[in-house]
Each structure stands twice: as structure tokens, then as C-alpha cells.
Amino acid sequence: MAKISAREIALQVLKAVEGEGAYAGLALNRIIEKYRPGKLDRAFATELAYGTLRYLKTIDWTLEQFVKQPLSAQTASVRNILRLSVYQLFYLDKVPDSAACNEGAEMARKHGHPGTVKFVNGVLRSILRRKAEIAFPSLSNDPVGHISIKYSHPVWLVERWLEEFGLEDTMLLCRANNLPAPNTVRVNTLKNTRDELVERLIKEGLTVKETAYAPEGVTIEGFLSIGAMAAFRGGRFQVQDESSMLASRALAPEPGATVIDACSAPGGKATHLAQLMKNRGQIFAFDIHPHKLALIKENSDRLGISIIRETAGDAARLPENFYGSADYVLVDAPCSGLGVLRRRPDARWRKEPGQIAGLVKLQAEILDSAARCVRDRGVLVYSTCTITREENLGQVEDFLAGHPAFVLEDLTPLLPRVLDSDGTIAGGYLQLLPHRHATDGFFLARMRKEGIGKYNGE
Numbered sequence: 001m002a003k004i005s006a007r008e009i010a011l012q013v014l015k016a017v018e019g020e021g022a023y024a025g026l027a028l029n030r031i032i033e034k035y036r037p038g039k040l041d042r043a044f045a046t047e048l049a050y051g052t053l054r055y056l057k058t059i060d061w062t063l064e065q066f067v068k069q070p071l072s073a074q075t076a077s078v079r080n081i082l083r084l085s086v087y088q089l090f091y092l093d094k095v096p097d098s099a100a101c102n103e104g105a106e107m108a109r110k111h112g113h114p115g116t117v118k119f120v121n122g123v124l125r126s127i128l129r130r131k132a133e134i135a136f137p138s139l140s141n142d143p144v145g146h147i148s149i150k151y152s153h154p155v156w157l158v159e160r161w162l163e164e165f166g167l168e169d170t171m172l173l174c175r176a177n178n179l180p181a182p183n184t185v186r187v188n189t190l191k192n193t194r195d196e197l198v199e200r201l202i203k204e205g206l207t208v209k210e211t212a213y214a215p216e217g218v219t220i221e222g223f224l225s226i227g228a229m230a231a232f233r234g235g236r237f238q239v240q241d242e243s244s245m246l247a248s249r250a251l252a253p254e255p256g257a258t259v260i261d262a263c264s265a266p267g268g269k270a271t272h273l274a275q276l277m278k279n280r281g282q283i284f285a286f287d288i289h290p291h292k293l294a295l296i297k298e299n300s301d302r303l304g305i306s307i308i309r310e311t312a313g314d315a316a317r318l319p320e321n322f323y324g325s326a327d328y329v330l331v332d333a334p335c336s337g338l339g340v341l342r343r344r345p346d347a348r349w350r351k352e353p354g355q356i357a358g359l360v361k362l363q364a365e366i367l368d369s370a371a372r373c374v375r376d377r378g379v380l381v382y383s384t385c386t387i388t389r390e391e392n393l394g395q396v397e398d399f400l401a402g403h404p405a406f407v408l409e410d411l412t413p414l415l416p417r418v419l420d421s422d423g424t425i426a427g428g429y430l431q432l433l434p435h436r437h438a439t440d441g442f443f444l445a446r447m448r449k450e451g452i453g454k455y456n457g458e
Contacts, residue, residue, distance in 0.1 A: 003035065003037070004035055004037075005041070006037065006040075006041040006042075006044035006045040006048060007045075007048060007084060007103055007107060008107070009028075009031055009032065009035060009037060009041070009045035009049070010045045010048035010049040010052065010084055011077070011080055011081060011084060011107065011111075012027075012031050013027045013028050013031060013045075013049040014049060014052060014053070014080040014083065014084065015076050015077065015080055016031075017053065017346050018076060018079075018080065019076055023344075023346065024049060024050065024053055024344070024345055024346040025344065028045070028046060028049055028050075032045070039224050042224070047092070047180075048084055048087065048088070049345075050180070050345040051087050051091055051092070051345075052080075052083050052084055052087040053345040053346045053349075054152060054177075054178050054345045055087060055090075055091060055152045055178065056083070056152060056349065057148065057149060057152040057153070057154075058090075058149055058150065058151075058152040059083050059086045059087060059090075059152075060083070061149050062086055062090070062127065062134060063082055063083070063086060063123070063127075065134065066123050066126050066127055066130075067123060075111075075112070077107075077111035077112065078108065078111070078112060078116060078119070078120065081104055081107045081108055081111065081120060082104070082120060082123060082124070084104070084107075085100050085101065085103070085104035085120070085124050086124070086127065088100035088103075089101075089124070089127060089128060089131065090131075097128055100124070101121065101124040101125060101128060104120055104121070104124050105117050105120055105121040105124070107120075108120035108121070136149050136150045137149060143162065143167060144158050144159055144162065147162075147170060147171055147174055151171065151174035151175055151177075151178060152174075152178065152348075153174050153177070153348060154348060154349070154351065156352075156353045157338070157348065157351070158170065158174070160353070160388075161173060161174075164389065169433075169435065172435035173433065173434065173435045175435065176342060176433075176434035176435035176438075177341040177342045177348070177434060178342070179342055180342070181241075181340075181342045181343040181440070182219040183219060183220050183221065183223075183226070183239075184211060184217055184218070184219050184220075184239075184240065184241050184242050185217070185218055185219075185220060185226075185237040185238060185239050185240065186214070186216045186217055186237060186238045186239075186240040186245055186268075186272060187216045187217070187218065187236070187237055188235055188236055188237055188238060188271075188275065188303050188304070189216060189275050190274075190275055190278075190279055190303065190304055190305070191234075191235055191236050191303070191304060192236050194210065194215065194216060194218065197218065197231065197236055197237060198210070198218060200231055200236070201218075201220060201231060204229070204230075204231070205222060206220050206221065206222045206223055207220070207221040207222045208220055208221075211242045211245075212242070212416075212418075212438070213242055213246065213415075213416050213418070213419060213437075213439070214242045214245035214246060214249065216245060216272075216275070217240075217242045217245055218237075226239060232302075233302070235302040235303040235304050238268060238271055238272070238299065238303060239268075240268045240269075240272065241340075241343070241439065241440045241442075242439050242440075243339075243385075243432050243437075243439035243440045243441075243442035244268060244269065244332075244385070244440070244442065245272060246415060246430075246432075246442070246444060247269055247330065247332060247381060247383040247442075247444050248269050248272040248273050248276060248330070249276075249414055249415060250381050250383075250411055250414055250415065250430075250444050250446050251273065251328050251330050251379060251381040251446070252276065252379075252414050253273055253276060253277050253281070253327065253328040253379075254277070254281075254327070255277045255278045255280040255281060256277070256280050256281045257277060257281045257327040257328055258281060258282050258284075258325060258326050258327050258328075259273055259277070259281065259282070259283040259284070259326060259327065259328045259329070259330070260283075260284045260286065260318070260322065260325075260326040260328075260329045260330070260370070260373050261273065261283060261284070261285045261286065261330045261332070262286050262315040262318065262329060262330065262331045262332075262366060262369070262370045263286065263287065263315050263331065263332050263333060263334065263366065264285035264286055264287050264296055264310075264332075265285075265287040265289065265292035265293065265295055265296055266292065266295035266296060266299060267285060267295060267296035267297075267299040267300060267308070268299070269330060269332055270283055270285040270296060270300075270308055271299050271300060271303050271305055271308070273328075273330070274300070274303075274305040274307050274308055275303075275305075277307065279304075279305055279306060279307055280307065281307055282307050282309060283307055283308045283309065284309050284311050284322070284326075285308050285309065285310050285311060286311050286312075286313045286315055286318065287310075287311075287312065287313075288312075288313065288314045288315065290312045293310040293311075293312060294310075296308065296310045297310050315331070315366045315369060315370065316362065316365040316366045316368075316369050317369055318369045318370065318372065318373055322372075322373045323372045323373055324372070324373065324374070324375055324376075325373055325375065326373045326374055326375060326378060327375055327378050327379070328378060328379045328380075328381075329370045329371075329373055329374050329378070329379070329380045329381070330381050330383070331363075331366055331367055331370045331380070331381070331382045331383070332383045332384070333362075333363045333366055333367070333382065333383070333384050333391075334359060334362060334363070334366075335359055335363070335384035335385060335386040335391050336351065336355060336356050336359055336386045336388060336391060337351075337385055337386055338351065338386045338387050338388060338441060339384075339385045339386045339387050339432075339433075339434070339440050339441020339442055339443075340385050340440045340441065341441075342434055342440070343440060356388060356390065356391065359391060360390050360391055360395060363384075363391060363395050364395065364398065364399065367380075367382060367395070367399045368399075368402075368403075371399075371403055371406065371449075374406075374449045375449070376449055376451070377448065377449060377450070378448075378449050379409070379446060379447070379448055379449075380406060380446075380447045380448075380449065381444060381445065381446050381447070382395070382396060382399070382444070382445050382447070383442065383443060383444040383445075384442070384443050385440055385441065385442050386441060386443065387431065387433060387441040387443070391443075392429075392431060392443035392445075393429060393431070393443070393445075396408070396429060396445045396447075399447075400447070404451065405449050405450060405451025406447045406448065406449050406450070406451075407428075407447060407448055407450055408427060408428025408429065408445060408446065408447055408448075409428050409446045409447060409448040410425070410426050410427075410428060411425045411426070411428055411429070411430065411446055412425055412426050414446070415430065419432070419437065421436065428445055428446050428447065429443070429444065429445035429446075430443070430444055430445075431443050
């Protein structure tokens with residue numbers, strides 16, 4: 001396969017996302033696998049593609065100040081060459097301005113004609129000359145416009161967050177969403193300790209740092225491919241964000257227990273639960289998509305876990321033979337995913353406010369179904385990777401109102417006190433935010449079934 005530059009790889013990713021509706025991460029992996037660039041080109045292509053997608057609104061707003069016709073009138077290649085070049089001019093100090101302009105013109109030469117080269121070069125040079133004059137809408141007069149354009153977020157999200165979090169937190173949240181997410185992995189304590197894994201990875205040349213909250217977590221840098229690492233293939237760790245690890249910590253199942261993971265694929269939390277249980281007991285890992293069960297088994301086998309039972313089933317309609325059977329149930333519910341925007345750079349442009357109501361309804365159905373499976377004195381943990389109230393605390397409050405047998409239970413013995421900035425852990429729930437905790441946005445609540453009899457306390 002002929003070698004192509006990092007900029008060309010990034011261009012292909014942008015065109016796939018825009019033209020084919022591809023997910024950025026999948027498109028990038030596919031194109032990198034095809035051309036197999038070196039370590040530096042791989043990193044640069046990732047930075048260019050992901051950075052341009054994160055700042056897409058800001059970049060397009062800037063370009064529209066300098067082109068006579070709308071960007072939609074340009075070809076996909078020209079439009080995305082301009083975007084890549086503007087990203088470098090504004091956000092990549094390591095790339096000289098002259099290089100950003102010259103490389104943009106060269107790409108235009110390859111993907112267009114002499115007139116295209118002149119157009120791209122002219123636009124980029126004009127932006128460079130007037131870079132200092134570009135001013136966003138006034139924060140005081142138009143806070144929504146200012147934040148939306150400066151920090152590149154959809155208007156509806158900014159409006160929502162201003163109402164929920166206020167001006168300062170909204171700006172900090174949007175800024176945090178534009179930072180690359182760390183590569184966080186969970187130590188497989190069935191095969192090694194955190195210290196042993198850290199030592200091994202450092203010897204392999206990686207930069208390794210222990211996570212702040214989860215005792216099994218480490219962040220890693222300096223690898224070419226996680227899947228190619230001997231420690232990964234040997235089952236010594238699992239890729240998982242630190243916030244997600246805390247959900248299993250909140251459930252805290254005992255060895256020998258019966259556990260249901262209602263929405264399990266690809267099995268990150270189920271395998272963590274198995275670790276906490278010392279691979280003793282049984283975990284029924286449900287997923288509505290049978291083909292995804294293979295991912296759970298693949299991870300279980302690699303990690304040396306034998307207690308997970310991959311089970312096809314709809315979490316909103318769990319089989320009756322599981323009613324009252326589980327000591328612990330985890331519902332990591334489908335959600336709007338607004339807590340992981342930093343990890344999925346194109347996701348913010350796919351979200352719509354109308355999607356949330358349907359998700360809230362589905363979450364309620366799953367919680368009701370899961371509650372039926374909890375034994376008396378059993379534990380139910382609900383979690384999401386979002387930050388909307390109606391999907392999180394509001395969902396839990398509605399559930400408790402309709403299921404009086406369940407009560408929130410103190411999380412203080414299970415989670416680090418340093419997380420309790422809002423004083424909610426003793427009340428049984430926690431909302432993590434990227435700009436406050438440097439994790440993904442994540443919610444969790446622990447509930448105990450105290451009533452005797454049927455799932456709803458009747």
C-alpha cells in the first residue's frame with residue numbers, strides 16, 4: 001500500500017464522517033489499518049482529525065468570514081482541506097503557520113485544479129493576516145453565541161447547560177470536552193497487581209500514571225496499538241475509563257454472589273465485577289444484541305474469567321425465571337452519552353435534544369425490569385455516562401417513587417471521599433463531571449431493596 005501523509009489520513013477521516021456518516025474512531029482505525037503509518041504520523045493524523053471535529057463549529061464560523069460562497073458550495077475535499085488547515089493555524093502551535101498554509105495548498109493541488117489551489121491559498125493567507133482581528137460574539141451580550149462558537153458546541157447544549165450549571169461551569173465543561181481524553185485501563189487483579197502492571201509497562205517504554213480515584217486504574221501513553229501489546233493480549237488489563245470503574249465499586253458484590261449485569265456488552269463492568277468477586281460466584285451478562293455477547297466472552301477469556309454467563313435478552317424485559325434471583329444487579333443504562341463528548345469528538349454533532357425523552361422512557365423500563373430481579377436485601381446500582389438530570393437523579397427519584405421497597409444507600413464506605421464535593425455520596429449517588437473530576441461525565445446511584453415480598457414491595 002502506497003504511503004500517504006498524516007494530513008491525507010485526517011482528510012479521509014473527515015470526509016468519511018461528513019459524507020458517509022462514519023464514526024470518527026472507527027473511520028480512523030480503518031484508514032490507519034489500511035495505510036499503517038508510523039507512530040508519529042499516526043499520532044499527528046489522530047490529532048488533526050479529532051481536533052478538527054471537536055472545533056468544527058469554530059472553524060466553520062471562522063471560514064465563513066472569509067469565503068464569499070457558503071462552505072456547502074465547495075467540494076468535500078476542499079471544504080475539509082480548509083478545515084484541517086484552519087485547525088492547524090489556530091490550535092497547533094507546533095505547526096508553523098507557513099507550513100499549515102503551504103500544505104493546505106499542496107493538498108488542494110492534489111484534490112483540485114489550479115483555481116482550487118489559488119482559492120485555498122488565498123483564504124488561508126487572508127485568515128493568517130487577519131487572525132488577530134477575529135472576534136467571537138460578546139460573552140456579556142450573547143453568552144450562548146459566544147460559548148457555542150468559541151468552544152464549538154451545539155447551541156441547544158449550551159442553552160441547556162447554562163440553565164443547569166450556570167455560566168462559569170458551562171464554559172469550563174465545554175473547554176474540558178475539547179481536551180483529549182486519557183487512555184485509561186483497569187488492572188486485572190486476577191493476574192497482577194497495579195504495581196506489577198505499572199512496572200511491566202514502564203519497562204516496555206510507556207508513560208504510566210496511577211488514577212486518582214479507582215485503585216485498579218492507570219493511564220498510559222506512548223504505545224502504538226493497545227491490541228498489539230503483550231500485556232493486553234495476556235489479559236493483564238482491560239481498557240476502561242476511571243469513572244466507569246467506580247460503578248462496579250459502588251455495586252461491590254461479594255465473592256460467591258449472584259449478579260446480573262443488565263446492559264453488559266462489551267463486558268467492561270462485568271469483568272470488573274468478576275475481579276471484585278475473585279472469580280467466584282456467577283454473573284449473568286445480558287445484552288439485547290446476540291452478536292455483542294461474543295465481545296463479552298472474548299474479554300472474559302482473555303482476562304481469565306470463568307464466572308460470566310453471556311445471556312441474550314432485552315434488559316427492559318428480563319426473563320421471569322430471573323425474578324428475585326440476584327444479590328446484586330447493575331443497570332448501566334443506554335443514555336444520551338453527553339458525559340463522553342471529549343472521548344468521541346464527532347458525537348456532539350450527532351446529538352439532538354429530542355432524543356433524550358425516548359431514552360428516559362427506556363431507562364425507566366429497564367430499571368423496572370431489573371428491580372424485579374433483586375432479592376430482598378439485594379442491591380441495585382444504576383449508572384449512565386451522561387450529565388442530564390432527567391436521565392440521572394431525576395430517573396432515580398422517579399424510580400424510587402414507584403418502587404417504595406428500594407432506598408438509596410450510603411456510598412461513603414465504597415467511594416473516595418475526595419469525590420464528594422457536592423455532599424451526595426452519603427445520600428447514595430454521585431455525579432461526575434469532566435471539568436470538576438477530570439473523568440468522563442458519569443452518574444451512579446446505589447439502592448437497597450429493603451421491602452419484603454414482590455419487587456415493588458407489595
